[in-house]
Amino acid sequence: MxxxxxxxxxxxxxxxxxxxxxxxxxxxxxxxxxxxxxxxxxxxxxxxxxxxxxxxxxxxxxxxxxxxxxxxxxxxxxxxxxxxxxxxxxxxxxxxxxxxxxxxxxxxxxxxxxxxxxxxxxxxxxxxxxxxxxxxxxxxxxxxxxxxxxxxxxxxxxxxxEAKRANVVKIAANFALASMIETLGEAGALVDGHGVPPAALYEVMTNSVFASPAYKTYAGLIADKAFEPAGFKMPLGLKDVRLALAAGEAGGTPLPIASLLRDAFIEAIASGDGAKDWSALARGSFRRAGRSWG
Amino acid sequence: MxxxxxxxxxxxxxxxxxxxxxxxxxxxxxxxxxxxxxxxxxxxxxxxxxxxxxxxxxxxxxxxxxxxxxxxxxxxxxxxxxxxxxxxxxxxxxxxxxxxxxxxxxxxxxxxxxxxxxxxxxxxxxxxxxxxxxxxxxxxxxxxxxxxxxxxxxxxxxxxxEAKRANVVKIAANFALASMIETLGEAGALVDGHGVPPAALYEVMTNSVFASPAYKTYAGLIADKAFEPAGFKMPLGLKDVRLALAAGEAGGTPLPIASLLRDAFIEAIASGDGAKDWSALARGSFRRAGRSWG
Amino acid sequence: MxxxxxxxxxxxxxxxxxxxxxxxxxxxxxxxxxxxxxxxxxxxxxxxxxxxxxxxxxxxxxxxxxxxxxxxxxxxxxxxxxxxxxxxxxxxxxxxxxxxxxxxxxxxxxxxxxxxxxxxxxxxxxxxxxxxxxxxxxxxxxxxxxxxxxxxxxxxxxxxxEAKRANVVKIAANFALASMIETLGEAGALVDGHGVPPAALYEVMTNSVFASPAYKTYAGLIADKAFEPAGFKMPLGLKDVRLALAAGEAGGTPLPIASLLRDAFIEAIASGDGAKDWSALARGSFRRAGRSWG
Amino acid sequence: MxxxxxxxxxxxxxxxxxxxxxxxxxxxxxxxxxxxxxxxxxxxxxxxxxxxxxxxxxxxxxxxxxxxxxxxxxxxxxxxxxxxxxxxxxxxxxxxxxxxxxxxxxxxxxxxxxxxxxxxxxxxxxxxxxxxxxxxxxxxxxxxxxxxxxxxxxxxxxxxxEAKRANVVKIAANFALASMIETLGEAGALVDGHGVPPAALYEVMTNSVFASPAYKTYAGLIADKAFEPAGFKMPLGLKDVRLALAAGEAGGTPLPIASLLRDAFIEAIASGDGAKDWSALARGSFRRAGRSWG
Known part of the structure; x- marks a missing residue:
């Protein structure tokens, strides 16, 4: 064949x-x-x-x-x-x-x-x-x-x-990944603001309720500030969130978290992180807190 | 003892x-x-x-x-x-x-x-x-x-x-759970808007990158519309997001997703879901799309 | 000529x-x-x-x-x-x-x-x-x-x-109008939740710091629930917010309020208000509070 | 007397x-x-x-x-x-x-x-x-x-x-002012991203549909980057948005724009603008676009 x-x-x-x-x-x-x-x-x-x-x-x-x-x-x-x-x-x-x-x-x-x-x-x-x-x-x-x-x-x-059924599932899954990254960023910045290393939080999370490949991979990248080389570049993350928003609009579904993610990606790219892995989205949570991460 | x-x-x-x-x-x-x-x-x-x-x-x-x-x-x-x-x-x-x-x-x-x-x-x-x-x-x-x-x-x-270190980690983990619920809701409503049952999306997610206890439990509750009896009531979810926002403010950390979750919890309670499990937060994603879920 | x-x-x-x-x-x-x-x-x-x-x-x-x-x-x-x-x-x-x-x-x-x-x-x-x-x-x-x-x-x-300069100004002004409508809706629902008629708030606002044609017109439409016939239909509002978001992305500018407005417009249309004036966006603030307006 | x-x-x-x-x-x-x-x-x-x-x-x-x-x-x-x-x-x-x-x-x-x-x-x-x-x-x-x-x-x-009726109206009006500031900031950053000075946008706005004292005052402060001395300090803006959110929660009213403003105020203070006038909230729209303003 x-x-x-x-x-x-x-x-x-x-x-x-x-x-x-x-x-x-x-x-x-x-x-x-x-x-x-x-x-x-x-x-x-x-x-x-x-x-x-x-x-x-x-x-x-x-x-x-x-x-x-x-x-x-x-x-x-x-x-x-x-x-x-x-x-x-x-x-x-x-x-x-x-x-x-x-x-x-x-x-x-x-x-x-x-x-x-x-x-x-x-x-x-x-x-x-x-x-x-x-x-x-x-x-x-x-x-x-x-x-x-x-x-x-x-x-x-x-x-x-219908072909689109596979695509909307993939788009939804990628949206969930982006949401997870932003959530890890915010949660990490939250504990960091009280003197706890994000890695300590991530260790608890990824060895208990969030023990999944995605959480382990991304929490690790964020904790280690391992944003380069990029496995999946920031603009691709923005593209995928855009796909989610377009699919949402076509189906009449508001997606408030996806909207928030879109702004976060634009901010990340405008702030100079366009060549980094999309896990660097987490840097925004620290930047908005007047701190830096990686 | x-x-x-x-x-x-x-x-x-x-x-x-x-x-x-x-x-x-x-x-x-x-x-x-x-x-x-x-x-x-x-x-x-x-x-x-x-x-x-x-x-x-x-x-x-x-x-x-x-x-x-x-x-x-x-x-x-x-x-x-x-x-x-x-x-x-x-x-x-x-x-x-x-x-x-x-x-x-x-x-x-x-x-x-x-x-x-x-x-x-x-x-x-x-x-x-x-x-x-x-x-x-x-x-x-x-x-x-x-x-x-x-x-x-x-x-x-x-x-x-310091005692508060355990609390801020717990608060951050609970915030991550609430964010996961809202994300599952939005992602589910997104695919539903294109004719795909949320359960089909959740099956892919929870058997691949999101294979963790939290995702399995909550995706199951949402897919099955099993919002009652409540394991963790809606107002407790609101309380925990409030704790995250207060801890964020005390540490100078903006938490855009937590802010969005707070509004979603208030909306859920105002819409009559106050006695349901906090997984019913997902109903809001469907309601805002002019549809209903459970 | x-x-x-x-x-x-x-x-x-x-x-x-x-x-x-x-x-x-x-x-x-x-x-x-x-x-x-x-x-x-x-x-x-x-x-x-x-x-x-x-x-x-x-x-x-x-x-x-x-x-x-x-x-x-x-x-x-x-x-x-x-x-x-x-x-x-x-x-x-x-x-x-x-x-x-x-x-x-x-x-x-x-x-x-x-x-x-x-x-x-x-x-x-x-x-x-x-x-x-x-x-x-x-x-x-x-x-x-x-x-x-x-x-x-x-x-x-x-x-x-450059032609686009006039367009981006017009787009920005329309975005500001949409933001005003959503703000009037939220503020109106806020006072209504404490027993004060939105009209009482709007009267103070539009006769003091917000005494402008736009506030007077739109606060009046909202207070009177005069959403039909539409002077400017809901889908045109969505279109204009989309133009703002696209112009923002092209210029590297995150627009969190515009993102929120986009979801609000999609929600309004999905909720059956697609033929109403875009001032009916304000209905969403009441609907999300479990109440209704007009 | x-x-x-x-x-x-x-x-x-x-x-x-x-x-x-x-x-x-x-x-x-x-x-x-x-x-x-x-x-x-x-x-x-x-x-x-x-x-x-x-x-x-x-x-x-x-x-x-x-x-x-x-x-x-x-x-x-x-x-x-x-x-x-x-x-x-x-x-x-x-x-x-x-x-x-x-x-x-x-x-x-x-x-x-x-x-x-x-x-x-x-x-x-x-x-x-x-x-x-x-x-x-x-x-x-x-x-x-x-x-x-x-x-x-x-x-x-x-x-x-009832005394609280005056307070909720005042709180709602102040929320509307904060929303206006953020909107002016986003709209200004939007046109700036396409080479148009924010002042050009503000001139059109405040001499047409938005010709009101509040818009003239705040658009002027932002255009002139006149953030100090503060007429109303940033932490007071945060306090007032907090009052709006608390009043909203007490009355069962979600306030998505107020939530967004709360994060913007926390970000502004964390970024070092805590002693500036609350009109400096607009600086955030430029900062998130990787630019600076004042």
Whole structure:
């Protein structure tokens, strides 16, 4: 089975590499810059000359940064018009609910299949093949994609027939992560204001009621002030909160915490933290208290 | 060793019962209403005629609802003036940072010891002897209290010499719980607005990055609309957020999410949910979207 | 001098009528639906067959609801390509800062002039020729437009050479109006919660420190529960707050009150107030207090 | 008629001086520090040895900073127990709704009269005898106080029989002022982010829809960065927002903007602006945008 792959950033390369190591699929990979392509070719992948060639496959995965990049690379470029008949395009990217609807339509119009399969996990998790994948689309297309998704996932969560259902779940989960970061920041600054190191609070929390991977990871990053190098950059956090707000507005749902997070991200970037990991959002809680953290 | 116990509400009775079952301590219990006292006497405790008698002990635990109740029962009543010389008063209640400072002082002035030991866990956890206890106070007093605390705890977290340090950590942890509830509510309403049941989102979240006791418990309560009977009533949630805001202000720390939570609690109570569990805070996210939940 | 006019809604018709009454200009008017055109033709205007014909003029004013409508009517339709050489297009509409930049460019590319002239005032003020106009664009184009603007304005405020400068000022002023409405709502619900009629508060406010047209108008609408018919509909309020948030993000400025207003507008619309005047935002303050208002 | 006066700070001294100039009343003044007393004695007032002596009068006005100061000076000191029989105590201070209820009761219990008469205006307005006074209390007491209040007021607003009614109106008006300051700050930072001086925005606003004393005064202070000397210090702004939040909670009214303001005040003070005028709240909007203002 030939598997196309479009987009070899930190996350995409990790996923592609896991597929390659599995040995079951022939991979045709494309990326805007050629470095990551060459690296994967050295490990056994084939280079696709353009996105259209990567879509000349049985199943093609894409992992790109945002709506307009996908629109340009896959649709405006004409690649989709040249795609292999019946190809299943599995989009791993975090996109807006509106764009998921649009992608579903433009694929259907061309007799192609679109599956939304956004993932939960940072680059190290992707490289370890332990992502959580939210998945939605036409049942036959999902069935075809499933073995591939399972190769690099800890678990695939089926969420129904409409692509956007997977996206809104992913968007909601990412919103919950951002809220957790801001909450850890505020709670940490709160105890710090009374002389208690945030790490002492986090130790209690993450070894009791909040003993989960997300809390352990992010409380650790914040306590250690380990904001660089970024696993997930600040502007991506802002983008994801924007997706939540847009999905909320489209569904008539006010999201006061998401609104607050949007301002916090804009503040973080305006304050010079744009290249840091989004866990550095916590710095704002200290800054607003006239103190500094990291 | 004689252990006094003041306050036999849902949490206090659970703790006292665990101590009693352990069989190591002679318990002298007091409660404003006599029902809970009689129940424990039937299981082997001794009834104290008043708070002062409960403070005629080696170590006395108290578990009352809030600052002014403790002030009245323990201080204004004159009980502390009659307390056994050298008694260690271990306050399990969630109190304000300012009140912790005050309690430390009024005990010291009388040659008594004060240990702050607020607990994390709901009544069922208390009854199971599996609480997490945050603990701070003079080392010799903490050492004396420790074996007792360990009897009913999963883990005791030592947080230093000043009592208020345990309280601010407890307050911060409870703030994080309230923030989690509101976030689950907003995230649930967000996906619901696109036709996805909140339970589907919660299943992904609590089996991946958010796999922790708190998320599992509260996502379950919200998904099942199991807001009654209340394990922790709405006004207590408001009280705890108020404690966080007061501690924040005292330490010069703005807490935007806590501020938002305060309004959400006031709204919930004003909307008729005052007798429900604080997980019903999530109903507000649906109500503000013109929908209803439970 | 021939003056084109595109868009004869409540605001546009008022402005066009004032120009017509002045008698100095020959008006060529276009509107998507023909009713408003016929009404103005009956008063002496000439009907333009399409937007391009309205742009075959010395100066053309447009007053349309939002960015994409203008894009479609003026640009995508090809009208701008057929515009009279050197025409000054004066856009009275409230548009985004990004769209102002774009409009400036597409006009320049065609050798045309673009002047941003968003207005402050409700339909009755427009009909009375008493609008406040914020104006920015190339000096020679502004000079040509000025006598026309002055015909229907109480005052024209020159704001510089870049079109977007007028728009960001208009957006900021509208944000301040929305903030005022929400504040009047919260303040009114606050006193109502203690038995004082909001009107009593508003009377003090608007006859002392807040004695301004905006406060008098909106406090009156709220006190009288006069939310229908709408002078400015709720979704337009949401749109304007969205413009403020977008302009803020583009300039790196967090706007916490605007974020809060966005949620309040979404809540108002989701709660069934979408057809009401944006002053009905105040109903939310009462609803969140478990009460109702109007 | 003998008029007592307790509290000669910036506001109180201005009011007392206006009464003295009127020549109709014999003034007995008291202040904790003696400087302001001596100044007024030099202008014809009589010095009261203690608060009790100032309450040995027909009508006694008080203007103190906050609830607990009044409690201490007037009640705990025993002054009220020694007050002249039937004295009307007119409290000009901005106090909490709960404290107004308490004061009403402690006066009634002693056969004395309590009138709440909080004022709107800064020290210069007080000195000019142009305050707006909100007034509530028993009709006969209000009638007795009225001529005195009118001596130093532009207008006295009668608000009913219960003292707290005047206080909640004053608290709501001050909340609206704080909201206006924050809004001016955000709007100013918004246009500044696009190269437009805030003064240009404020000029449009305060000469059109927002042409009121409050907007002119505060927009001027912000545009001129005239934050010192303070007419109304930052911590007083925080106190007043706290009063609004407490009154809101007591009446079951969520106040999202007030909550946001509370955090903004805490941030301003934590950031070193505690000695500045509360108009410096606007600095936060620029600071959060990574810029500075004044």
């Amino acid at each position: 030939i598997v196309g792959f479009i987009g070899l950033g930190g996350m995409g390369a990790g996923v592609a590499r896991t597929l390659l190591k599995g040995g079951e699929y022939k991979l045709k990979v494309w990326n805007r810059s050629t470095g990551p392509v060459e690296a994967l070719v050295a490990e056994g992948a084939e280079a696709a000359a353009d996105p259209a060639e990567a879509l000349d496959a049985d199943v093609t995965l894409s992992m790109l940064s945002q709506d307009d990049v996908i629109e340009e690379v896959v649709v405006s470029s004409g690649a989709l018009d040249l795609a292999r008949n019946g190809v299943v395009h599995v989009n791993l990217s975090t996109v807006s609910v509106a764009f998921a609807d649009r992608m579903e339509r433009v694929h259907r119009e061309r007799g192609l299949f679109y599956v939304a399969a956004p993932v939960l996990g940072r680059p190290d998790v992707a490289a370890a093949g332990q992502l959580n994948v939210m998945c939605a689309g036409a049942p036959e297309a999902v069935a075809k994609a499933m073995p591939i998704l399972e190769t690099f996932s800890k678990k695939v969560w089926p969420l129904g027939d | 004689i252990v006094g116990f003041i306050g036999l509400g849902g949490m206090g009775a659970g703790v006292a019962r665990t101590l009693l079952k352990g069989g190591e301590y002679k318990l002298k219990v007091w409660n404003r209403s006599t029902g809970p006292v009689e129940a424990l006497v039937a299981e082997g405790a001794e009834a104290a005629a008043d708070p002062a008698e409960a403070l005629d002990a080696d170590v006395t635990l108290s578990m009352l609802s809030q600052d002014d109740v403790i002030e009245e029962v323990v201080v204004s009543s004159g009980a502390l003036d009659l307390a056994r010389n050298g008694v260690v008063h271990v306050n399990l209640s969630t109190v304000s940072v300012a009140f912790a400072d005050r309690m430390e002082r009024v005990h010291r002035e009388r040659g008594l010891f004060y240990v702050a030991a607020p607990v994390l866990g709901r009544p069922d956890v208390a009854a199971a002897g599996q609480l997490n206890v945050m603990c701070a106070g003079a080392p010799e007093a903490v050492a004396k209290a420790m074996p007792i605390l360990e009897t009913f705890s999963k883990k005791v977290w030592p947080l230093g010499d | 021939i003056v084109g006019f595109i868009g004869l809604g409540g605001m546009g018709a008022g402005v066009a009528r004032t120009l017509l009454k002045g008698g100095e200009y020959k008006l060529k008017v276009w509107n998507r639906s023909t009713g408003p055109v016929e009404a103005l033709v009956a008063e002496g205007a000439e009907a333009a067959a399409d937007p391009a014909e309205a742009l075959d003029a010395d100066v053309t004013l447009s007053m349309l609801s939002q960015d994409d409508v203008i894009e479609e009517v003026v640009v995508s339709s090809g009208a701008l390509d057929l515009a009279r050489n050197g025409v000054v297009h004066v856009n009275l509409s409230t548009v985004s800062v990004a769209f102002a930049d774009r409009m400036e460019r597409v006009h320049r590319e065609r050798g045309l002039f673009y002047v941003a002239a968003p207005v402050l005032g409700r339909p009755d003020v427009a009909a009375a020729g008493q609008l406040n106009v914020m104006c920015a664009g190339a000096p020679e184009a502004v000079a040509k437009a000025m006598p026309i603007l002055e015909t229907f304005s109480k005052k024209v405020w020159p704001l510089g050479d | 003998i008029v007592g006066f307790i509290g000669l700070g910036g506001m109180g001294a201005g009011v007392a001086r206006t009464l003295l100039k009127g020549g109709e009343y014999k003034l007995k003044v008291w202040n904790r520090s003696t400087g302001p007393v001596e100044a007024l004695v030099a202008e014809g007032a009589e010095a009261a040895a203690d608060p009790a002596e100032a309450l040995d009068a027909d009508v006694t006005l008080s203007m103190l900073s906050q609830d607990d100061v009044i409690e201490e000076v007037v009640v705990s000191s025993g002054a009220l127990d020694l007050a002249r029989n039937g004295v009307v105590h007119v409290n000009l201070s901005t106090v909490s709704v709960a404290f107004a209820d308490r004061m009403e009761r402690v006066h009634r219990e002693r056969g004395l009269f309590y009138v709440a008469a909080p004022v709107l205006g800064r020290p210069d307005v007080a000195a000019a005898g142009q305050l707006n006074v909100m007034c509530a209390g028993a009709p006969e007491a209000v009638a007795k106080a009225m001529p005195i209040l009118e001596t130093f007021s532009k207008k006295v607003w009668p608000l009913g029989d």
